[in-house]
Amino acid sequence: MSPDVEKLHADAIVIDATCPLLSEEPKHLELYRQGGFTAVAPTVPAKSSTSAEAILKFAMWRKLCRELDDLMMVLRADDIVEAKRSGKLGLIMHFQGTEPLDRSVDILDAYHALGLRVVQxxxxxxxxxxxxxxxxVDGGLSRFGKAVVRRLNELNIIVDVAHTGVRTSFDAIEHSSAPVILSHANARGVHSVPRNAGDDLYKAIAASGGVIGVVGFPAFVAKTKRPTLDQFIDHIAYIAEHIGIDHVGLGIDYYAGQAPICPDDVALALYERQVAVGNWTGESYPPPPYYYPEGIETPATMQALTAALVRRGFHEAEIRKILGENWLRVYRAVWG
Structure with a gap:
């Protein structure tokens, strides 16, 4: 008998491990609330940020948690359980890039005190x-990079190798004493683009005890500009088949330049800036508009994913793992 989708989604812990949509505009928190999320990981802008800019973002989120009764900072795994129990939305602070370290390993202690729990x-x-x-050319971890991984482990901050070169990722896994994650990286075995990951890296992540987050950014899902929900689930099914259901989660990567959130002309300007500064290349990132998978175009309709996973034949226990329990397991292993 198929589970009651509405009840299953309402009861499940639902985590999106990559949320750049929230990096600038906390107003979009409402979309995640509508979608039934338990915890989300706002990107503290890091790919070109200074330490001062990053600290101001932490200050903004901490102020919001003081002012809003339904928002809380996640500092340990049990905080996510508490967020679910109390009907609050948990915030997992996530760096995408290490520029805000300002070449200092010691500054990680300050960021940890502010709430940083995942570092890409x-x-x-x-x-x-x-x-x-x-x-x-991928030269692997630098000496500084090895010191960063070591200090992340000592501080119980999760090491994330999304957007990271293959050799550098393998070096990070080798030097990490804790599970390493791919917060958002689809399967090259389903859709081969440079930003997606190969089976060898998936297997190494799984062997470390980590999880891979499946991405909704259309260019990473399929060749079409408007991917279907089934094409998104193809990546979930592929990861589950190749490394096990315990190692797949959600890192949907909703983004401020996507449709229908952003006008096309503004999205194009954002795209051109990313290309100009070298963050994006045309091979992996075609020009906008960006339409996320049909049915989950924004976080507000995430219940549609639960319904589609049921239709696809996933069992209730498997769906709960995909929606959030796998991430929670890693968080317990690293954060305690």
């Missing part, structure tokens, strides 16, 4: 930690 090592380009996945 690079954002497509080379940085002082290592090489991004859009670089032609």
């Amino acid at each position: 090592l690079t954002y497509n380009k080379r940085c002082h930690v290592g090489d991004g996945c859009e670089e032609e």
Whole structure:
């Protein structure tokens, strides 16, 4: 007998491990509330930020948590359980890139005190930690990068290798004493673009105890400009088949330049800036508009994913793992 979709979604812990949509505009929190999310991971802008800019973003989120009764900062795994129990939305602070470290390992202690719990090592380009996945040459972790991974482990901050070069990612897994994640990286075995990940990296992430977040950004889902929900689920099914259901979650990567949130002309200007500064390349990132998978075009309709997973034949326990329990397991392992 198929589960009651509405009840299943309402009861489940639902986590999106990558939320750049929230990096500038906390007003979009309402979309995640409508979608029944338990916890979300706002991107603290990091790919070109200074430490001062990052600290101001932490200050903004901490102020919102003081002022809004239905918002809370997630500092340990049980905070997500408490958010579910109390009907609040949990915030998991996430760096996409390590530029705000300002070449200092010690500054990680300050960020941890502010609430930082996940650090993505690079954002497509080379940085002082290592090489991004859009670089032609991947030299692996630098000496500084190895020191960063070691300190992240000591602080119980999760190491994330999304947007990171393959060799640099394998180096991070080798040097990390804790599970390593791919917060948002689809399967090259389903759709082959540089930003997606291959089976060898998936297997290494799983062996470390980590999880891969499946992405809704259309260019990473399928060749079409308007991917279907089934094409999105193809990546979930592929990861589950190749490394196990315990290692797949959601890192949907809703973005401020996507349709229908952003006008086309503004989205194009944002795109051109990303290309101009070298964060994006045309091979992986075609020009907008960006239409996320049909049915989950924004976070507000995430219940449609639960219904589609049921139709696809996933069992209730598997769906709960995909929606959030797998992430919660990793958070418990690293944060305690």
